[in-house]
Amino acid sequence: MQIAFIGLGHMGGPMAVNLQKAGHSVAAFDLSQSACDKFAAAGLTIAASAEAAVQGAEVVISMLPASRHVQALYLGASGEGGLLAHIAPGALVIDSSTIAAATSQQVGTAANAAGIDFIDAPVSGGTGGAIAGTLTFMVGASAAQLERARPVLEKMGSNIFHAGAVGAGQTAKICN
Secondary structure (H helix, E strand, C coil), rough: EEEEECCCCCCCHHHHHHHHHHHEEEEEEECHHHHHHHHCCCCCCCCHHHHHHCCCEEEEEEECCCCCHHHHHCCCCCCCCCCCHHHCCCCCCEECCCCCCCHHHHHHHHHHHHCCEECCCCCCCHHHHHHHHHHEEECCCCCHHHHHHHHCCCCEEEEEEEEEECHHHHHHHHHC
């Protein structure tokens, strides 16, 4: 499977490496050159930009610090021209960032309008869980979207909980 992974921090980098180890073709990107260099040395293919990473991707995964980063990535700074415009219709977007439920719903609505499946799947388990592939995912998605995402999520985590519709993953994470 062709996967784009955006955000190679302490959690995202190891998650992307686990996907590659599982046999997926992963194109990764981060704004931090040092993060890109670190994970290129670990064998990841580093794309020149987020837009380049998503070319041909069946699945796009993001792991970013805050709501504003997720909004800027997918919707663009002005609400237009974000990464959603570069993702193929029919693709699946999995956002594993810990952000506001309202942000997940906003991006999910825009993705849906573009013919893209969007789920929120924040994680618990820390850096050790990211490295070991034993993260817990709290997923906001339809049942069909969750089943579509499950084979990918299982390569990064050992526990996958369906919390409800888009945004519910973030709500469950807050409760956790």
